[in-house]
Amino acid sequence: MVGSAGLLHSLGWALRSALGLGHFSPVAANLQAQVLRSLATATVARGADAAVPNRVEHSASVAGDSSSERGRSPSSSDAASSSGDSGHSSSDGVFNVQFRRVVSERRAAEQGSHEGIIHIQNTFNNIILTLTDQQGFIKTYTSAGIVGFRGARRSQPVAAERAAEELARRALKLGYSTVSIRLKGPGNTKQYAVQSLAAAGLQITSLADVTPIPYNGCRLPKRRRV
Numbered sequence: 284m285v286g287s288a289g290l291l292h293s294l295g296w297a298l299r300s301a302l303g304l305g306h307f308s309p310v311a312a313n314l315q316a317q318v319l320r321s322l323a324t325a326t327v328a329r330g331a332d333a334a335v336p337n338r339v340e341h342s343a344s345v346a347g348d349s350s351s352e353r354g355r356s357p358s359s360s361d362a363a364s365s366s367g368d369s370g371h372s373s374s375d376g377v378f379n380v381q382f383r384r385v386v387s388e389r390r391a392a393e394q395g396s397h398e399g400i401i402h403i404q405n406t407f408n409n410i411i412l413t414l415t416d417q418q419g420f421i422k423t424y425t426s427a428g429i430v431g432f433r434g435a436r437r438s439q440p441v442a443a444e445r446a447a448e449e450l451a452r453r454a455l456k457l458g459y460s461t462v463s464i465r466l467k468g469p470g471n472t473k474q475y476a477v478q479s480l481a482a483a484g485l486q487i488t489s490l491a492d493v494t495p496i497p498y499n500g501c502r503l504p505k506r507r508r509v
Contacts, residue, residue, distance in 0.1 A: 398488070399459035401450065403476055405468040409437045410476060412450040414459060423453045440475040447476040451483030463489040 399422065402413045413424040427442035430449050436442055454462065462485050466473050481487055 397457075397459045398461040398463070399454065401454070401462045401464045401480065403464060403466050403468075403473055405443075405466070405470040405473045405476075407438060407470055408435075410443045410446055410470070410472055412446055412476065414450060414454050414457075414462070422457055422459070423450065425449045425453070438470070438472065440472050443472040443476040444479040447479035448483055451480050451485050455484060460484070461486045461488060463487070464491070466490070466492045467494050469494070 398417065400415050400417065400419075402415065404411045404413075409427050411424065411426040414422045416422060425446050427437035427446050430442070430445045432439070432442040432445070454460075462480070464477060464480070464487055466477075477487075477490065
């Protein structure tokens with residue numbers, strides 16, 4: 284670029300000398316400017332013409348690569364691997380669930396009898412039975428609502444009996460044949476649940492009432508005005 288500018292400048296001075304024009308002649312200045320503009324235009328045009336084929340060739344190559352990528356169909360091995368992976372994952376999930384269920388039941392049967400704790404929480408509207416191990420980890424639970432009773436029927440003795448029978452069935456299935464019972468809460472349906480647990484085949488070792496009793500604790504709610 285510097286060489287081209289110097290060459291144009293020298294050409295301008297040579298043109299002035301050949302025409303016999305002075306350094307500050309407007310005619311010489313205009314003539315030099317016209318020559319410089321024409322030479323610069325020709326140089327830019329030649330550079331643009333040289334760069335256009337490269338740009339066209341590059342764009343054509345990019346378009347060809349993208350079209351080939353879009354037109355390429357997945358190979359049979361890729362399709363087989365993807366279908367095989369998806370099929371394996373879905374079937375494997377169902378198999379794992381069934382396998383865990385069978386193993387848990389088999390393991391409980393092989394380990395024999397365990398001693399658990401049945402917590403019976405009784406309220407005026409429902410009864411909840413929970414089976415835990417000696418460390419307090421929950422194994423299973425049930426209630427009058429779970430076995431199908433709704434509304435005021437959940438506080439009836441028959442609801443407590445059905446819930447106790449369901450919990451006893453689950454406890455025996457898990458291998459808990461010996462239990463200790465802990466009663467909690469008001470209501471008189473706890474005794475029906477205990478009787479149903481004993482009749483279902485569970486061996487009861489102890490029976491304790493763990494209902495919390497306040498010693499001048501929180502103030503009771505205001506009595507209703509009826």
